[in-house]
Amino acid sequence: MATTKSWIDAARPRTLPLALSGILMGCGLAWFYGAIQASVSALAVVTATLIQIFSNFANDYGDSQKGTDNQFRLGPVRTVQSGEISKKEMETGMKIVGALSFVSGLLLVYFGTRHSSPVAFFVFVGLGILSLIAAYFYTAGKKPYGYIGLGDLFVFLFFGLLPVAGVFYLNTGTLPGSVFWLAVTIGLFSTGVLNLNNMRDIANDRNSGKITIPVRIGATGSRLYHAAMLLLGWVFAVVFTIQNFQSPWQFLFLLTFPFFMRDLWQIFHIQNEKELDPFLKRLALSTLAFTLLFCLGLIISVA
Template sequence: MATTKSWIKAARPRTLPLALAGILMGCGLAWFYGAFNTVVAVLAILTATLIQVFSNFANDYGDNQRGTDNEFRLGPTRTMQSGEITQKEMKSGMLLIGGLSFILGLLLVYFGTWQQSKTAFVVFIGLGVLSLVAAYFYTAGKKSYGYVGLGDLAVFLFFGLLPVIGVFYLNASYFETATLLPAISMGFFSTGVLNLNNMRDIENDRQSGKITLPVRMGVRNSRIYHLAMILWGWLTVIIFTIHQQQSIWQWLFLLALPFFVIDLNKILKIKEARALDPFLKRLSLSTLAFTLLFCLGLILAVS
């Protein structure tokens, strides 16, 4: 029987900061525009956490079924790969976490839309279901899109555009065009984390038939791609701040820039794929730090 330690390992706590960053960004923007809702914010954080855990369970399950999680993989050993969690147990875990995330998501959408728009309620329920479906079919299922190079697009949408714009709408009950820019920024940074993961596992993925973008592009081009995403992520949020500036506090997020620059410089020089592994966690934490500083700047700007 799987232990609590094994389930925590399967939940991959180091991925959670990235999952929460987009939610926090949406909440910070809602505060800046005077539309923050505490209930919506708390439910959004809980729902996003559970969906990310569900996604990690499904990823563990899918890669194990396809044989991608093997002795040649350079990342941490997965729980099904090591035998800590059986296939039956993982299915039960996915059902439980998926069910809880759906219930919390239902409450989130109800509090965020029901009184204002029944149409928005239906649309957001659909987006919630789509998020769970996308989380499952990333690597699980016979036609998982992560194996044909579409993972980057999914991460950009579900870690960038959807959480930032969606959470802002659930708080404010309207769409603000300017929020697209920080949403795009979060999408690029989040996709950068996935790209590092795929760069690390490029050889094993190629042998396992997992055709990620780095497998398609090669080592050199995948690093140029990574550099471009980080640069565009910073550029879009700087443009937002220039156009929406009310206070010098809004530039507080620049304190996170050295972490991105230092790590990016190291990543571009790394020759051994295994050495990329620590930078997944570092980019996730840097993105969270950037988000917290950005949101703090927004709050101070209108205080």
């Protein structure tokens, strides 16, 4: 029987800061625009956390089915592949967490759309269901899209555009175009984390038939791709700030720039792909720090 530690490992706590970054950015922008709702924001955090855990369970389950999690994989040993959690237990775990995230999501959408049109309610319920489907079929199922190089696109959408713009709308009932500058930024940073994961496992993924973008473009190309995403994300954040400038405090997020650039420099000089593993957590935490300082700057500027 699976232990509590095994379930915690399967939930992959180091991925949770990234899942929360888009939600917090949406909340911070809603505050800046003067329309924050505590109930919506709290439910958004709970729902995003549950969906991310469901996604991690499904990823663990799916990769074990495809044989990608094996002795040649450079990342942490996964729980289903190692036998810590049986496939049957993981299936049960996915059902429980999926159900909890669905209930939490329904409450989130209800509180966020109760003063708007019924159409908005059903649109967001549909997006929530799509999020769960996308989380499952990333590596699970007969034709997982993560195995044909589409994982980056879905991470960009479901970690960037949807949480930032969606949470902003659920808080405010509006969706100005300027919000998408930050939605793209968080989406690019989040995709960068996935890219690091795929860069680390490029050899094993190629041998296992998992054709990620790094497998397609190679080690050097994937590093250039990584740099382009991070730098473009920073450009979009600066553009938003200049366009919506009210106080110098809004540039508080620039304090995290050296951390992004330091890690990027080191990534370009790493020869052993296994050494890339710590940079996944570091980019996730840097993205969260960026988000918190960005939101703090917004809040102070309108205080």
